Structures are given as structure tokens and as C-alpha cells.
Amino acid sequence: MDAEVLTGQVQVDNGVATLQLRGEEKSIEVKELPEKFVRWQLDYKNTIYDAIERDEYVAFNAGHLPVVATWDEESLVPNLANKGVGFTPKDEYIEHYLKLVEDAVKEIQKLPPHAVNETRDLRINTARAFYKNPDHVDWRRLGLLEIFEGSTFRNLVANPTASVLWTGNSPVFLSYQVDCVVEIMTPDDPRYRFSWAMRRLFEYEPFHVVQTIYPYSYCFWVIGYKDKTPKRRYPGKRSDNTVNKGEGTIEHVSK
Amino acid sequence: MFTSQDNIRAFIERVARAFPNPGTLYLVGECSLVVESVRKFCTEVIIALDVDAEYVGLLTRAVDEAAREVELTVCIEHPETVIPLPDSARGGERRVSGLADDTFGPLRIRHFDPYSVAIRFIARGDQPDYDLALALLTMGWIDIGILREKVDALLDSFSFDTIQQDPAEFRRKFKGLNQMWIAQHSNSDAA
Numbered sequence: 001m002d003a004e005v006l007t008g009q010v011q012v013d014n015g016v017a018t019l020q021l022r023g024e025e026k027s028i029e030v031k032e033l034p035e036k037f038v039r040w041q042l043d044y045k046n047t048i049y050d051a052i053e054r055d056e057y058v059a060f061n062a063g064h065l066p067v068v069a070t071w072d073e074e075s076l077v078p079n080l081a082n083k084g085v086g087f088t089p090k091d092e093y094i095e096h097y098l099k100l101v102e103d104a105v106k107e108i109q110k111l112p113p114h115a116v117n118e119t120r121d122l123r124i125n126t127a128r129a130f131y132k133n134p135d136h137v138d139w140r141r142l143g144l145l146e147i148f149e150g151s152t153f154r155n156l157v158a159n160p161t162a163s164v165l166w167t168g169n170s171p172v173f174l175s176y177q178v179d180c181v182v183e184i185m186t187p188d189d190p191r192y193r194f195s196w197a198m199r200r201l202f203e204y205e206p207f208h209v210v211q212t213i214y215p216y217s218y219c220f221w222v223i224g225y226k227d228k229t230p231k232r233r234y235p236g237k238r239s240d241n242t243v244n245k246g247e248g249t250i251e252h253v254s255k
Numbered sequence: 256m257f258t259s260q261d262n263i264r265a266f267i268e269r270v271a272r273a274f275p276n277p278g279t280l281y282l283v284g285e286c287s288l289v290v291e292s293v294r295k296f297c298t299e300v301i302i303a304l305d306v307d308a309e310y311v312g313l314l315t316r317a318v319d320e321a322a323r324e325v326e327l328t329v330c331i332e333h334p335e336t337v338i339p340l341p342d343s344a345r346g347g348e349r350r351v352s353g354l355a356d357d358t359f360g361p362l363r364i365r366h367f368d369p370y371s372v373a374i375r376f377i378a379r380g381d382q383p384d385y386d387l388a389l390a391l392l393t394m395g396w397i398d399i400g401i402l403r404e405k406v407d408a409l410l411d412s413f414s415f416d417t418i419q420q421d422p423a424e425f426r427r428k429f430k431g432l433n434q435m436w437i438a439q440h441s442n443s444d445a446a
Contacts, residue, residue: 035256035298036381038256039298039382039383040382040383043382043383043386132295134256134257134296135256135257168382170431170434171380171385171427171428171430171431171432171434171435172380172381172382172385172431174381174382232420232421232424234421
């Protein structure tokens with residue numbers, strides 16, 4: 001398929017995504033991810049960076065590897081796949097962070113790929129430098145790299161919409177479904193370059209299957225989300241939404 | 256969305272300026288970690304107030320105005336209004352690093368007793384609440400053995416009415432914290 005057609009399927013302008021759905025043009029408002037989810041992402045990334053810093057075993061990276069569901073018009077069931085998902089800087093900051101991460105990649109590429117111990121500090125510090133400024137992250141969009149051009153890719157070409165499901169660790173099992181429209185990007189797009197360079201920082205850590213071919217990347221624009229974190233259900237209530245905030249009462253007053 | 260140490264300090268300074276009277280403003284939870292530079296930011300600022308009855312209105316207004324000026328969402332909540340507290344709640348407060356008692360005039364700034372804070376937030380049990388309790392353990396502000404003893408001593412007083420949840424749910428959450436702490440500890444030991 002022609003790259004121009006692919007990359008033009010979804011256009012986002014002034015916070016509104018325009019796309020063709022079943023032959024009709026649709027406009028859908030793009031949304032920022034909720035604070036609770038953003039907070040979880042930042043904390044989770046920190047714990048992963050801490051673990052990499054200490055060269056510890058990373059059994060799974062729930063914040064980074066959600067399940068992505070895609071489907072086309074003919075699909076009886078959706079296609080599901082765990083995908084590595086990251087974030088990209090806001091447009092006004094992307095040049096700054098792209099230079100930061102690409103410069104770090106240039107440095108680490110001077111050494112052989114297996115020299116992960118020698119480059120660890122640089123790699124971790126670079127990744128942390130981005131996420132330590134949460135206001136610089138565009139929380140309206142997710143960044144993914146395409147590798148195999150399989151079912152996910154074919155579905156997104158036919159139908160540029162997707163749902164993503166994250167589930168965190170015990171005992172909270174924080175869980176969010178995020179619904180998106182999907183812009184396909186070629187390697188010249190700064191968002192592709194940023195996602196690729198961030199991946200390259202950790203490409204040769206044991207928790208990554210090394211990949212060298214990424215024909216496209218995706219910008220998943222958030223159009224909706226649901227908090228699916230499990231809560232105990234009590235009779236007459238949908239959940240145990242309790243022990244939250246005191247909402248302004250001062251009960252303890254010294255005499 | 257994200258509250259930094261500078262934001263919290265600016266908030267406290269404004270409260271102290273508007274309330275030149277004796278009293279204590281307790282930092283409760285995550286904001287303590289930010290003030291102590293353990294975290295770069297928090298997403299909620301919870302405080303508790305201890306003040307003579309005649310000053311309650313004045314201090315509450317000072318808090319509201321300061322929060323508005325600094326554009327912070329501040330929740331006034333004494334942990335005692337949410338769950339029964341351990342015996343350390345009184346007297347277990349901690350000083351704020353680098354703050355002299357008279358830094359903010361007669362208004363004292365303290366961290367609320369960290370054992371009470373850990374138990375209160377585990378009762379809520381959101382992801383950041385576990386991270387908070389783990390941070391308090393890592394900082395050495397609380398000890399897991401003593402925390403277990405304090406929880407054991409409280410369990411009889413925990414009922415649906417006092418903690419707004421099935422006490423079995425609290426036990427599940429607390430066991431989760433214990434397992435997370437052990438897992439974190441065994442990782443550190445192996446490193």
C-alpha cells in the first residue's frame with residue numbers, strides 16, 4: 001500500500017482526529033489519559049528503571065506491555081497481541097528530547113551491543129530525563145513500533161481503531177482500557193524516531209527480544225478510557241468505593 | 256496535576272503568613288515524601304490540622320486561600336476520621352528535615368505519625384498507597400515488624416463501620432503489602 005495513503009488515514013488537528021470509518025468521514029475528540037493512569041505509568045517506569053539500574057531480573061513489564069486489540073470489518077473476533085507501548089513528548093518538546101535520546105543512542109552504538117553494563121547509566125539517565133518531566137509528555141497519544149506487519153498491521157490498515165488493555169501487578173491489579181484511533185507513521189516522522197530511539201536504549205537487555213526491523217510505527221490517539229481496576233462489590237453497590245478522602249472535615253481539634 | 260516541593264512550600268508559607276497563631280499543620284502521605292525529596296512530585300496534598308477550636312475557621316480559610324493562590328488541590332483529612340489509629344498516632348509525628356520550629360512562626364509543620372499514615376492508606380489500597388507504605392519502610396520511618404504489631408493490635412477494632420470495608424479486605428491488602436516488601440527486600444539482598 002502507498003505510504004502516503006497509509007499515513008494519511010488518520011489526521012489530528014487541534015485535538016480532533018479525522019478518519020474514514022466504513023466509508024464515512026468521522027471526527028472524534030482526542031483526550032488526555034487520566035491522572036490515576038499517568039501516575040501509575042510514571043511509578044511503574046521508575047521501578048523498572050530501578051531494576052535495570054541494579055541489573056535485576058525483570059519478569060514482566062506490565063506498564064509497557066499491554067494487550068492491543070484490533071479488528072477489521074469482517075472480523076468475527078478481534079486480534080489480540082501484547083505490544084510494547086511508550087509515550088512521546090509534546091510537539092513543542094519533541095526536538096529537544098529526540099536529540100537527547102538519539103545522541104545517547106549514538107554514544108551507545110560506539111560500543112558493541114552486548115556492552116550493556118558499560119552503557120547502563122547513560123541509557124537509564126536518558127530515559128529518566130524524559131519521564132521526570134511529566135508535563136512534557138503528550139498524554140493524549142501512545143507510541144508503538146510495528147515489527148511483523150501481521151494481523152495488527154492489516155487490521156489497522158483496514159480499520160484504524162484499537163483498544164489497549166493494561167493490567168498491573170498484585171494486590172491492586174490496576175487496569176485500564178484505552179480506546180484509540182491510530183495514525184500510521186513512517187521512519188521519517190519524529191515520533192517514530194523517538195519511539196525507535198527509546199526502544200534502542202533497552203534493545204539488548206534480557207527482557208527484550210532483539211529486533212532490528214521496524215517498517216512503521218503507530219501513534220495511538222486516545223479517544224476514550226475506562227478504569228477497570230477490580231473492586232470488591234458489596235450488596236447494593238457497584239464497588240467498595242470507600243476510604244477515600246475526608247472532604248474537608250476537621251475532626252481532631254485540641255482543647 | 257503534579258505537585259512539586261516548591262508548590263508545597265509556597266502553600267505552607269502562604270498558610271503561615273495568613274495564620275500567625277499557634278497550631279500544627281501535619282503533612283499526611285505522599286506530600287511528606289515530596290517535602291523530604293524522596294519523590295519529585297505527588298498528585299494529592301493531604302493535610303491534617305491541630306488547632307484550638309477558636310482558630311479552626313481562620314486556619315481553614317487560610318488553607319483554602321493558599322491552595323487557591325498556589326493552584327493546589329488540598330484535602331484536609333485527619334486520618335482518625337477514616338480509620339481507628341494505632342497508639343503512636345499521638346506523639347509519633349516527625350519533624351520536617353531542615354525546618355526549624357519557628358520557620359513558619361507559631362504554626363508548626365510536622366509529618367503525621369508514619370505508622371498511622373501507612374495503615375490509613377493501605378485501607379484505601381490504591382497503587383500509590385502501597386508505594387507510599389513501601390517508601391516509608393525503605394526510608395526507615397517505619398519498621399515492618401512494628402507495623403505488623405500495630406495492625407494486630409488494631410484488628411479487633413476494625414469493622415465495616417470503622418473502616419468502611421470488610422476487615423477481611425483490609426487483611427488481604429495488608430498481606431499484599433507484606434509480600435511486596437519481602438519481594439522488594441529479597442531483590443535488594445540479591446543485588
